[in-house]
Amino acid sequence: MSNPSIDAILAHIDAHLDDSRARWFDLLRIPSISAQPAHKQDCIRAAAHARDLLAGMGFEARLAETAGLPGVIATHLKAGAHAPRVLFYGHYDVQPADPLELWHADPFNPQLVDGPHGKRVIARGAVDDKGQVMMVLEAIRASLAVTGRLPVNLTVLLEGEEECGSPSLEAMLNAERHALAADFVLVADTNMWNIDTPAITTSLRGLAAMELKITGPNRDLHSGLFGGPALNPIRALTRILGDLFDENGTIRIPGFYDGITQIPEDVLKSWRATGFDDAAWLGAIGLAHASGEHGRSVLEQNWARPTAEINGIFGGYQGDGSKTVIPAEAGAKLTFRLVPGQDPERVIQGFKHFVTERLLPDARAEFTVFGASAGLTVPIDAPYVVAARHALEAEFGKPPVLAGCGASIPVVEAFERQLGLKTLLVGFGLDDDCIHSPNEKFELRCFHRGMRAEARMLAAFAA
Amino acid sequence: MSNPSIDAILAHIDAHLDDSRARWFDLLRIPSISAQPAHKQDCIRAAAHARDLLAGMGFEARLAETAGLPGVIATHLKAGAHAPRVLFYGHYDVQPADPLELWHADPFNPQLVDGPHGKRVIARGAVDDKGQVMMVLEAIRASLAVTGRLPVNLTVLLEGEEECGSPSLEAMLNAERHALAADFVLVADTNMWNIDTPAITTSLRGLAAMELKITGPNRDLHSGLFGGPALNPIRALTRILGDLFDENGTIRIPGFYDGITQIPEDVLKSWRATGFDDAAWLGAIGLAHASGEHGRSVLEQNWARPTAEINGIFGGYQGDGSKTVIPAEAGAKLTFRLVPGQDPERVIQGFKHFVTERLLPDARAEFTVFGASAGLTVPIDAPYVVAARHALEAEFGKPPVLAGCGASIPVVEAFERQLGLKTLLVGFGLDDDCIHSPNEKFELRCFHRGMRAEARMLAAFAA
Known part of the structure; x- marks a missing residue:
């Protein structure tokens, strides 16, 4: 954040939003549905498309063959031996689009429409995970365009089977362990707390x-x-x-x-600061009482117990x-x-x-x-977490919620088990994005601020 | 039993066993499967056959039309106003025979084969209920042949839908309540205790x-x-x-x-006298412990609790x-x-x-x-139960087991509810008769002694 070029990078992002969106749309137009064998060639096409995008940005990029659909591995290792090494993980495959009749338009012909938060993009994969992947790649593109370099040594890994259970992931991580060497993994496949409040997921059950x-x-x-x-x-x-x-x-x-293990006081403070409404959360699923251990809040019961x-x-x-x-x-x-x-x-x-x-x-x-x-936790005082917290606060004007997640994220578990790497989970989706459902969307505002936040984080990791 | 003609009747039964068996086989040859619409005409043919048998024996016999398959109602009311009036119930329909490939012969071409207890008859309906019905009708035939009369006023009711849930029975009972008026119902559709020991079922859950x-x-x-x-x-x-x-x-x-209600001491005594082997009963179903109320026997848990x-x-x-x-x-x-x-x-x-x-x-x-x-009970000191107990003891040389039954028998419930009649359940099947299964059989010895016992009971009811 002390990087003097960050303002120029953010200005570049703002100025080229339409170009970024156009590239995002190009990827959305490829129906890379990994669960459906009829779309196998589309998946391979999406992988090649991403590889070419990364190569065009100066990465050494290749497809990594697996027993199933290929991964994309691209490296940009020019930040010097003392700069951190970051592994960015995303996935280029998407969920099936059916039931098709519930979509307002072709799920693979992305639409820019008006919503309560300004423009939003509707398409299968709009957010999960093509939108979030493109958000990161466009932040990288802006950094490269403005400064001619990246602040960190970066490896990009895009998986093609995340939506069908990642059957080849562990073997690929194992086979590519040298190419994927890093200090930590950055993943953009989660949500913000709300449209104004960023979040880092620091524990998974x-x-x-x-x-x-x-x-x-x-x-x-x-x-x-x-x-x-x-x-x-x-x-x-x-x-x-x-x-x-x-x-x-x-x-x-x-x-x-x-x-x-005890929940760190910083994390509990962050939960209290959300003003989370237990009654509203329960009411949305037709309930009035939290069923877990008596005396614990909804967030504690779901995230920490x-x-x-x-x-x-x-x-x-x-x-x-x-x-x-x-x-x-x-x-x-x-x-x-x-x-x-x-x-x-x-x-x-x-x-x-x-x-x-x-x-x-x-x-x-x-x-x-x-x-x-096992349940997983990211140490909130690790340098990359501290850097992300500061970068997000700089972008949004408030600290991120240090959220837990009641669910498991298998790729995080795989990184920890296969590569011994912790994962920093920062994403810019919203709870109402309809992932896996008809009319999946991503707010343009989230995409835009996500790009800015990713650029800030890349800079902050190296600070 | 003081009826001096009973020995002559029993001798007649013994002498004409082959003729009785031939008439039993005639009924078994009609595939009156009530559950299968393709066999509707066969069912009607079986009803007409039974009606004609009864008419030939001097009954006033007719088909009783229902919304489904007809019943057969036949009356022989010549025993005088002071003789008891008995309603004998049975059914002329049978279960489907499939899986056909497991039968050793055509299920509707009855076979007389050797078994450990002498000859046995194998056919669908051999025992359930055509065999038991013919056993009663042949006892009636012998009484009429020897004495020219019956000791009781007798109504025969044969149902055609017992094996498919008796959908028309209650309406028929209601419509025919005058024709079916009686002191009690006699049913022959249950089992002996074992091949040497008769049983009266005196309670149903x-x-x-x-x-x-x-x-x-x-x-x-x-x-x-x-x-x-x-x-x-x-x-x-x-x-x-x-x-x-x-x-x-x-x-x-x-x-x-x-x-x-308390179980009568006579009944408990009868259960103890059976020497019932709890461990063997449980072992046959893969168990070693009786799961019901602690301290109660298998028979108590199944019959009385x-x-x-x-x-x-x-x-x-x-x-x-x-x-x-x-x-x-x-x-x-x-x-x-x-x-x-x-x-x-x-x-x-x-x-x-x-x-x-x-x-x-x-x-x-x-x-x-x-x-x-509700659970049902037959009062064991009712005159017709006492008569049946004595008749069975005379035939078998030992008193009948006063058995309970853990299951419900819907027709018994229907007679009680629709006509206010108690039911005397005496049958001569064995537990291994394979009713509802391939190779259903009825021991010729059971059929023969059943005929003799029925003749003794008819006489005893009037004594």
Whole structure:
């Protein structure tokens, strides 16, 4: 921010907004839907388009082949050995556009329309993630145009399979670990707090996913002829799951809360400063009470506390009316959202113990674990986080919210596990952008200020 | 039994067993599958065949038209005003025969084959209920042949829709209430205790069937972005259902056990005399422990105690793997088996109260009641029950087991509700007869002794 050229870069961004938008639209016009094999060539075309954009800006750019759709890797390593090395990650693929009939225009023919915050762009990928990627690339372009250089050594990685579960990402990170070497990862795929307030996501919850199956009799039984003496696995299952929470919403699994790290005071202060309206948030989903641990706010319950969620339950007859059956088995799908400090393996073992000690006689429990990842945190006093906080405050006139995120972001987990890298999550989407839905949009104002903020952050990282 | 002609009747039955079997086979050859519209004419043919058989024996016999398949009503009211009036009920329709490939022969071409108990007859309907109906009709034929009269005033009612839920039965009972007037109903559609031991079913459990649906948020939610503060209806549901039983297997619904009548000492004695093997019964269904109220035997739990059975449970994701969803709703199907003395309406209200007082904040409960019927009992000291007990003991050399039945038999309920009649359930099937399954069979020995026992009972009713 002490970089004397930043004002010139911001002025350049302002002056060339239409050009930036035009390039953004070019990328939006390519229907790079990774989930649909019919769009495979469009995806490859989008990758090549991005590669060429980056090459045109002076990057060494190439496609990185994978078992699936290619990644784009581009490096610009001319800032000197003492400048930080930044890995920017985004994705060029988009979600399918259907249901098409709900779109007001062709999802791959971007529209500039009026909205309550000025102009907005409507297209599939407008924000997720082509808009945010182009915002960063245009900030880089402006820096290069004004100063002839970049303040940091920069590697750009664009993935082509983010919207279909990133099946090739981990192998690519592993194969390209030398090309992707960096001090940290910068990702632009999240939201602002609101249109006037930036946000950095400093913690993500991890996820342990399991299935529990309870078996009882050796076959389905008639509930008249066998009911009473015959064990009903649904009874055994509900007896266990019904005991998962105590009266205060605390999860009863032994050792579940062990190791949870304290939320830094700066972060709590930032949450309080948002003036977040618990009642409004709950009201929007038809609820009036926060169901988690009593005495904790919505933000704490969602961002900083773990959950035990029964995502599905099944057993016996589910059709119309009634059927007099005692099923041979019943089961449930569970996920545990984990916060930093919790050991996923310990949570899984604790749940198995919790179930086993509550089994009715003759009931047997089978567990299937679908995966487990720990909660992640970005150290808010790391130099790149401090730099981002200052850059965002300079652009928006107020400090960013140091937000948590109740969900997991698999790529962040992959960077941490495969490359040992922390991820700085700063994005400029809004909650109402309709990502994955018809009429996805990105406010031009968010795109514009996002470009400015990205330019400021690049400069600040090197300060 | 003091009827001096009974020995002659039994001798007649023994001497004409082949003729009886031939007439039984004639009825088995008609594929009267009530559930399959393609067999409608076969059903009508079976009804006409039965009517003609009865008319040929001196009954006033006719088809009773219904909205569906006809009933057969035949009366033989020549025993005098002081003789008891008996309504014999059976059904001429049969279950579908598929899967056909599992039958060793054409299901409608009855086979006489060797088995461990001598000859047995294999055909669809061999026992259920054509075999048991013909067993009764042949006992009547023998009585008429030997004595020229019947000891009771007898009405025969054969239904044609028993295997598809008896949709027209109640209307027919109501329309024909004068023709069907009787002192009690005799039904031959149940089993013996074992091949050497007869049984009278003296109690049936009733049934209240419901669905409970719990709703929470106004739509399905992402369990990362909303999990913690957002109410999960599966949690609310399992919390309620998990509390349905205490540690002793007792059902916690308020007032649930109110009004239950004591089991007569004679009945308990009869159960003890069976030497019923709880461990073997449980072992056959893969279990080792009786799950009902602690301290009660399998027979008590199944015959004499009520149940709360969760027949189905559903909510959220049920496919492969995992899905991070908090569903908007979850639900369960429940049936309550009721024993004599319990008020079905009170049980339903008690369950609603039980649910309502355990609802988490913001959870809403919706109830759908699919029907409710009380448990039924036959007074074991009624003259016709006493007569049947003596007749069965005379035939088998041991008293019948006064069995309960954990299931409901809708026709028994219909006779009680529509006509105010108690039902005497005496049947000669065996548990391994494969009713409703491929290779349904009826032991010739059971058919033969069943005919003899029916002839003895008819005589005994009048004694």
